[in-house]
Amino acid sequence: MGETPLSRTRGARVGLLGKTAARALRVSVATVWVASVCIMALPVAAATPTAQISAASTEQTISAASGAAAAVDREPEVANERDIPRPVQIAPGVYAMLGSGDAVAPRNHGIVANNGFVVGKRGVVVIDTGASYRYGRAMIEAIRRVTPLPIELVVITHQAPEFVFGAAAFRDAGVPILAHRRTAELIAARCSICLTNLRRTLGEEEMSGSRVTVPDRTVEATTRIDAGDRQLDLLYFGTAATPGDLAVRDAQTGVLFAGALVSVGRIPELRNESIPGWLAALDRIHALDVNEVVPGFGPVVKPDRIDSVGQYLRELDRGVHDAYGAGVGLTNARTQVQTPNFRHWKLYSVAHPQNVQRVYLQLEPH
Template sequence: MRALSRTASCWLAAALLACAAMTARAAALDPIELASGVYMVAGTGGEPDGANLGRVGNTGFIVGRKGVLVIDTGTSYRHGRALLDAIRSVTDKPVRLAIVTHTRQEFLFGAAAFREQGIPVAMHQAAAGLMASRCETCLKTLRATLGEDEMRGTTMFEPDIRFTTPPGLDAATLIGRSIQVLYFGHSSGPGDVAVFDPVTGTLFAGGLLDAQRIPDVFDSDLPAWGEALHTLQALPLEVIVPGHGPAGTKRLVTQTERYLDQLTTRVRALLTAGAPLSEVPDATALPEFAAWDQYATVHRRNAALVYLRYEREQLLK
């Protein structure tokens, strides 16, 4: 019996080691070089859960002569640490700055790992204000969803740099590479920005664009968002890293424009026809986008939100 117990113990120990190795591999991040010195770290898509560790959104970084600029910091302290490890697997140049492009939980809370190492985190003033007003709740939800262990060390934070106009960030001096931070006012959300590398034509779109995923209109100013997308169409874009989903070309801008146009057109028609709010989510079916991530949830919510906005506009006339 003792021999059997020792054998069983060996098998158990081996299994635990194998599980630990699998977890470490799952937690590791693999940077994808999209253009010279420009890297994307892909998220899983979907909603945060224990299987994807909440790492559903894309992050990335740009390597210059003097250092590295990081775009978005991930979901948790542990995710931020993994992102820093991924950067060090590519370059030994120091990380000089991290920019958070917009206020969604999967892009924010890795900031603790950066700030721990003295790396400043920058956000637009409006995005920072939105985070302060509601993201304690986001953090509680993530802790409940992912567990205390995965979220250990993850905290709310104050950005080290708040800016109102992108020229306030001098990336050329920091990393030795000219980078443009694009701000279009309150568009996809208050304080949402994009990061453009003019050398390679690569755009990190943040909240302005998703790929094969329903864009969330909750925080948006829809007319201003449409104008921002029109402006993006005029840029010399070669590669776009969306907030969620695979990298692509300007077609991502066109697809987002089409979704928003079809959504608003359909909802306005329902309002004009006198459809009640209770019928709007089902009546706003858009087959062209039915296969996109979050269609069954975010799209239905989008339809109801837009209906309420247009109804309010009518009442105020």
């Protein structure tokens, strides 16, 4: 069940582990992976040559997998203002709200990812919505302090939980929500697991009112939209960090909200990625007229700083392939494959071994 009918569109050896043991470990690891990152890829569809935007004709609600109702007895509170990042103007009419970049934990209220908004002459466009309904409401209040103009649209760049669960607050305010079709499908299929895990991690009070909110508008390919009297390029490069990654570029200022494609100072968490596609997407970003990049995690940077993401991905991929080819088993590969240049990045001790594991398992015979 989703909030909307979505638009119609378009061998090597196992190593030192025995095959039986490796298969068992793969099943165990897959279970843990789904529980921790909540996202599994659906079959990848080819992009159509032209972009389409579809609007939903009906609206429904997905409750948490645990059975918690989307509605609550009392209206959820806005997250405490001292915990909410203040909007930082990085270009005329372009604001970023920067999370801590840490792992989600009660001490940071799940406010770890970046989001932002663009103010046009007629209205506001929001890019990503945070990890909870409370944060989404707080974001609305923060926008109101910047401008009295109405919020016309929310764009979700990808389906990671730190970016999507504030969307319900915007849906309740009557704001349409847009994403790539593949992202909308993954939100509908998998995000109830994410919500259950966030409730366990952050608690019922912090996640009060949060629910899975499926975008009611979708795009299939790169397209330019006029929202709030502002020209925005919704950029789709194919499967990269996720199957439905969008980057959002403000044509007036050249600011790019990169979503899952860029992480600065924090190890990117591989989920449904294509490393070759991801590297190609970074190359295509370099070819664009971009002045500033707002990554999914980390500080706002100049375009040349995104090279570090590609460097990590190449070192990771090469290290795993070398270990696999040398007959190193999965358990040993998790500790032996290192990327020393990135040891100082956040989540290295946790996310990097998981990334090694994911790339390794992709090399096993199926």
